[in-house]
Amino acid sequence: MKGYTQKNWKTFREEVIELDGKVCSICGRGEPDVYLQVHHKRYVQNKLPWEYPYKDCITLCKGCHAAEHGKVPPKFGWEYVGYDDLGDLIGICELCGSSLRHQFFVFHENWGTMEVGTYxxxxxxxxxxxxxxxxxxKRYENRKKRFIQSSRWKSSCNTHKIKQNKISVVISLNENKYYIAMDDFKGKRLFHTIDEAKEHVFKVIENGEASKYLEQHK
Structure with missing residues (x-):
């Protein structure tokens, strides 16, 4: 069918979605979680998309719409492959069409790899x-934020000190760059801001790298 780019269709589409409460009539989700589309329950030859009565149309999300047309991936047999945090809503779920930040990779032997959202x-x-x-x-990010902003940091002149997981940390400023020392072991990496340095401290203590390094260099 033609005409889906014309103004009449866009107006008709908005009206149908409004009548359906701006949610998918099958799964109940709405934008911005999913991308909503209008599905024609039947097609009449030579009839333009917006010339149908409202009762012949229904609001569906992209995933449910694909299912109605039989263009759907298998429902079972998927395997988890991996995860990526995109940092913002810049990804698109290949199953439902919703915008996503947290991108998951799943695989099916009869379909291949697909990038989908959490739901x-x-x-x-x-x-x-x-x-x-x-x-x-989210819990990790919250812990990191609390650590960076913690009142336990003792600051004086160009140094910032804290004790975390029994590790004494000192961040010092030298020639407009920050360096880190843990239990008197000075690191080689330099940081542009104090928050970058604190974030690195949190990361290596949280993942155990700091404890492992210090244990090896006792």
Whole structure:
């Protein structure tokens, strides 16, 4: 069918979506979580897309719309491949069309690899692996923020000190760059800002790299 780029169709589409409460009539989700489309329940030869009565149309998200047309990936047999935090809503879920920040990669032998969001990943895998991953990421970011802003930091002149997980940390400013010392072991890496240095401290203590290094150099 032609005419989907014309103004009449855009107006008709908006009216149908408005009548359906701006949510998918099958899964109940709405924008910005998913991209909404209008599905024609039947097609009449030579009839333009906006010339149908409202009762012959229904609002569906991209994923549910694809299912109605039989263009859907398998429902079972998916495997978790990996995860990427894009940092902002710049990705697109290949299953439902929603914008996403947390991108999950799933694989099916009869379909290949697909990039999906949290909800779709959990649905395909029938697990909460994606939700748990996102929750874990959020908790990590919250801990990092609290560490960077902590009142436990003792600052004087060009030094900032704290004790974290029994490790004494000193961040010093020298020639407009910050360097880190842990338990008197001075690191080689330099940082442009104090927050960058604190973030690095949190990372290496959190993931155990700092403890491992200090143990090896006792």
């Amino acid at each position: 779709c990943c959990d649905s395909l895998l029938d697990t909460e692996i994606a939700s748990n991953q996102v929750d874990s990421k």
